[in-house]
Amino acid sequence: MGNIFEDLLEESKIFENKDVLRPSYVPGQLPHRGEQIESLACALAPALRGETPSNIVVYGKTGTGKTATVRYVERELKDAACKVGSRCMLFYLNCEIIDTQYRVFAAVARQLSKSVPMTGWPTDHVYQEFKNALDAEGGCAVIILDEVDKLVSKGDEALYTLSRINSELKNARISIIGISNDLTFTERLDPRVKSSLGQEEIVFPPYNAVQLYDILEQRAKVAFKEGVLEEDVIPLCAAFAAQEHGDARRALDLLRVAGELAERQNSPRVRGEHVKMAKNKIEADRVAEVVRTLPLQSKLVLSSILLLDAERRKRRFSTGEVYNMYRKLSRYAGIDVLTQRRITDLISELDALGLINAVVISKGRYGRTREISLSVPSAIVKSVLFEDYKLSALAGVRLKVQMTL
DNA sequence: CCTCCACCGGAACGTGAGGAGT
DNA sequence: ACTCCTCACGTTCCGGTGGAGG
Structure with a gap:
């Protein structure tokens, strides 16, 4: 008795099966994606007959159901291939992690139980191994490249090689499915790759609030106990997510976190206010996590913006101002001072992460620069930044810096 | 209409860590 | 022990540019 886990072990009063709300979950049915599923299935059907499907983009x-749909079709195709006895393999690669030519080949070869080191081999060696593995297996291989744009940003060689590989294979054929959330990414490609890759295109429009509602309702039936959701919960989640470009992942997160918050408060039901709390919590957690995992130099840049923000009346700063502050800070903290060129890149990264806003503006006679401002609450950033022991010394530094200059 | 500021951002290159083969 | 890879992170060099002020 009195064990600290006793209370926590008790069965949830809110959730029936929380996993259904996780983004990785592929449901048995995908509402409002019938059209896309059909196009995909149509395009891939030749694989079952031993022919080579067109490449697809x-x-x-984000959150329009691309990955879920593709994975759903992948599963169905595997089943079908099993039944028909057709030799058809599917490889799912996430290019956010597998983001170079080397890694793509290595990942596929490994799934065909070849052993390839993380790094070390010349790329053409891995390429050979990759081809041998495919040829040994024979049949048709569908390579799914999730977030292809990440792969392209580091050079389009990988796609170029992949799109031409069929002429070098004896027994096997491959076709590529690229998943991208950037509509313009093909324009950065070599025209030859572009025409080969984009034989077929399928577009996923964002969900509207009504569609999000359907999705949430479908999952909520499975995820929650009967009757724990108050009526306004799902519409609220749908509405919030619809505001953020119809992102279904956001909507599901909101619902899940709202449930967790209700559970923690020992509330018997999930109410609308839990959704509002969830919205704030998700945003704060995201910011905190992003800031925490920033490299030291980027943290320093962010600290500079934070200090400027606290010292000046205005809220937007030029690259030069930020760089000057950065130099002072890193000297004070005894950290290498990087060049301004490097810092502009770091600023762009912070911008891409959504922590700051950086827009290039021209001030005419007075030059051209980025206008930089913090785009998240400074309190969250500050508390996380000064956790870093190397930066904690900076917490009380504001006045000193001002004086030493 | 031209100038010229204060940067932007591409390209090429260097270094050093991490790993493999011989 | 030595050579050969990739890759992350920086630096150096430099051509390019929107628009206020002359």
């Missing part, structure tokens, strides 16, 4: 913003 799938477009759509």
Whole structure:
């Protein structure tokens, strides 16, 4: 008795099966994606007959169900291939992690139980191994490249090689499915790759609030106990997510976190206010996590912006101002001072992460620069930044810096 | 209409860590 | 022990540019 885990072990009063709300979950049915599923299935059907399907590019913003749909079709195709006895393999690669030519080949070869080191081999060696593995297996291989744009940003060699590989294979054929959330990414490609890759295009439009509602309702039935959701919960989640470009992942997160918050408060039901709390919590957690995992130099840049923000009346700063502050800070903290060129890149990264806003503006006679401002609450950033022991010394530094200059 | 500021951002290159083969 | 890879992170060099002020 009195064990600290006793209370926590008790069965949830809110959730029936929380996993259904996780983004990795592929449901048995995908509402409002019938059209896309059909196009994909149509395009891939030749694989079952031993022919080579066209290459496909799938477009759509985050949370429009691209990955879920493709994985769903992948599963169905595998089943079908099993039944028909057709030799058809599917490889799912996430290019956010597998983001170079080397890694793509290595990942596929490994799934065909070849052993390839993380790094070390010349790329053409891995390429050979990759081809041998495919040829040994024979049949048709569908390579799914999730977030292809990440792969392209580091040079389009990988796609170039992949799109031409069929002429070098004896027994096997491959076709590529690229998933991208950037509609313009093909324009950065070599025209030859572009025409080969984009034989077929499928677009995923964002969900509207009504569609999000359907999705949430479908999952909520499985995820929650009967009757714990108050009526306004799902519409609220749908509405919030619809505001953020119809991102279904956001909507599901909101619902899950709202449930968790209700559970923690020992509330018997999930109410609308839990959704509002969840919205704030998700944003704060995201910011905190992003800031925490920033490299030291980027943290320093962010600290500079934070200090400027606290010292000046205005809220937007030029690259020069930020760089000057950065130099002072890193000297004070005894950290190598990087060049301004490097810092502009770091600033762009912070911008891409959504922590700051950086827009290039021209001030005419007075030059051209980025206008930089913090785009998240400074309190969250500050508390996380000064956790870093190397930066904690900076917490009380504001006045000193001002004086030493 | 031209100038010229204060940067932007591409390209090429260097270094050093991490790993493999011989 | 030595050679040969990739890759992350920086630096150096430099051509390019929107628009206020002359």
